[in-house]
Amino acid sequence: MRKIMLMMLVVTMIATSFTFNAEVAEASSPFPDMPNSGHDTINRLVKDGILVGSPDGKLNPGQTVTRGEAxxxxxxxxxxxxxxxxxxxxDVSRSHYASGYIATGSEMGLIAGRTSxxxxxxxxxxxxxxxxxxxRAFNLTRTRTDVIYRDVNANTFGSNAINAITTAGVSVGYPDGSFKPTNGTTRLEYILFLGRAxxxxxxxxxxxxxxxxLEQFATKAVVFxxxxxxxxxxxxxxxxxxIGRLANGTEVNYYNVVGNWAAFTYNGEIAYVSLSYLRTPSTGGSGSLAGKTIVVDAGHGGHDPGAVAASNGLREKDFNLAVAxxxxxxxxxxxARVIMTRTTDVFLTLTERANIANRNNADAFISIHANAGPSSANGSETFWNRNHASADSKRLAESIQSxxxxxxxxxxxxxxxxxxTVIQTSRMASVLVEVGFLSNAEEARKLASNSFQEDAAEAIFQGTVKYFR
Incomplete structure (x- = not known):
């Protein structure tokens, strides 16, 4: 995986055709459109025959690098x-300038196609x-738990690689604490990253x-x-x-999640507490669902990834689990007494999921999913089934949907x-929630965001509370 990403990145910074020219490499300004920064890196890559430029002799540093160039x-x-x-x-002919590198890279497992x-x-x-x-290209394996970007979480495509290149001194993101993972990579960015690697x-x-x-983008919670x-x-x-202890009621403003751990600032340093003991202020009090048994089902899992976003690689099974x-x-x-059909990346059959709810005499069953369809399709929808508890299922669906x-x-x-099957077989109020479309690039970007996932969980929660009222 890491070598593939590196190879793709490097190619992107190249131009449509890169043929090393010794005379250009020895010039003090190898390109007529040299940027204001990065001269040492550019000259080094030109000298080593890695960077040549476009057929017109320009670098075009502000253009987005392509997969073939990378x-x-x-x-x-x-x-x-x-x-x-x-x-x-x-879509890659023998005569394509990058055909050799694409063939070699795919054979070595360094790169993959958009499709097979x-x-x-x-x-x-x-x-x-x-x-x-x-x-992938430079086999960057070391990561750190304190590498935190406000727009990157465990479900973000490439999150491990983003951590690895940060740990390796290849990137530090932007001054506002973001990495902007879905933004295009400019040629200059790619050149600088490649040079550092x-x-x-x-x-x-x-x-x-x-x-x-990071505090400016934190989620407010309290210890309970x-x-x-x-x-x-x-x-x-x-x-x-x-390194310390927090009493019940202490406010914790956390800005990232690593597994089941919330990252926040403690005595001026980044520290972690278990999410199991944090409650957001909007959760409606400790007793509003007392006595209720609710089964939460994170759809798909294990060898079944569900839908996969072409735009950012987000897998439905990961999104579903994060929201669940x-x-x-x-x-x-x-x-509430909450029973999870899964809390890790494992596979369960549809019948097994429903049987968990039935065996525990649950008051409600909520299955969480992300949708897929034409690239223009978007929006949220909630399904119910009339086979069991039809009136209650429809009312729960309406409450969550609104x-x-x-x-x-x-x-x-x-x-x-x-x-x-999961809502057709469950004998209590049962719904299947489709939060958004992974096949829609804009919606997939939102679905990958930790803040959007928190909002989705909050909406489903509030809908559930409203239903039981």
């Missing part, structure tokens, strides 16, 4: 066989894709997160149900030492009757 630069950096030849992709038969050589490379290419002396200083910046206090740890896990865990916290904080539309500002696709 793989070409990576191929040159790794000294791969770039001899033009036939590839397995229908297409590569999309003219497609643009996002910053997350760039991170993946570099990670190739040449140790060009690496950035060690990454230092800025808690003051921790009789002897909540341990504050130096890392995201019980294996890290406790966030919903679990809210329901438990409101006093809260989602109000909270998420998505297109209202309505409440619909559906014959999905």
């Amino acid at each position: 793989i070409t630069m990576i191929g040159r950096a790794l000294k791969l066989d770039g001899t033009q030849r036939q590839t397995k992709f229908t 038969t297409t590569f999309d050589p003219s497609g643009h490379v996002t910053r997350a894709e760039m991170a993946v290419f570099l990670q 190739l040449y140790p002396e060009l690496k950035l200083p060690e990454y230092q997160p800025n808690p003051d910046v 149900n921790a009789p002897s206090g909540l341990n504050v740890r130096s890392g995201a896990g019980t294996q890290y030492p406790s 865990l966030k919903l679990q916290r809210r329901l438990e904080a409101a006093g 809260e989602m539309i109000a909270k998420l500002n998505t297109r209202n696709r309505g409440v619909k009757e559906g014959n999905f």
Whole structure:
């Protein structure tokens, strides 16, 4: 994975055709449109025959690098066989300038196509894709728990690669605490990142997160149900030492989630507490769902990824689980007994999911999903089934749907009757929620956002509370 991302990134910075020219490489300004920064890196890559420029002799530093360009630069950096030849992709002919590197890269497992038969050589490379290419190409394996960007979470495509290139001194993101993973990668960005990955002396200083910046985008919560206090740890896990303790009612403003751990600022440093003991102020009190048993089902899992977003690689199974865990916290904080069909990336059959609810005599069953369809399709919808508890199921669906539309500002696709096995077999009030469309690039970007996932969980929670009232 990491080598693939690196190769893709490098190729993106190349131009339509890169042929090393010794006379250009020795010139003090190898390109007529040299940018204001990055001269040392540009000259080094030109000298080493990795960066050549476009056929018109220009660098075009502000243009977005393409997949064909990226793989070409990576191929040159790794000294791969770039001899033009036939590839397995229908959209890359033998005569394509990058065909050799695309063929070699795919054979080595460094790169993959958009589909099994297409590569999309003219497609643009996002910053997350760039991170993946570099990670794979340079085998960047080391990561840190304190690498935090406000717009990157565990469900963001390329999150591990983004962490790895940050740890390796290849990138530090933007001053506002973001990485902008879905933005296109400019040629200059790609050149700088590639140079830092190739040449140790060009690496950035060690990454230092800025808690003051991250605090501006924090989620407000309070400690609850921790009789002897909540341990504050130096890392995201019980294996890290406790560096303090928080009493019930203490406010925690966390700005990222690592597994089931919330990252926040403690005594001026980044620290972690368990999400199981945090409650958001909007959860409606500890007793509003007391006595209720609710089964939360994160759709898909294991070998079944569900839908996959072509724009950012977000898998439905990961999105579903992220929202389900966030919903679990809210329901438990409101006093409900919550049973999860899964809390990790495992596979269960549809019948097994429904049977969990039936065996536990649940009061409600909520299955969480993301949708797929034509690229123009968008919006939220909620399904119910008339096989069991039809009136209650429809009312629960209507309640959740209205809260989602109000909270998420998505297109209202309505409440619909559906014959999905999980709601057809569950004997209590049962719904299947389709939060948004992974096949829609704009909506997929939102679905990958931790803040949107929190909002989705909050909307489903509030709809559930309203139903039980």
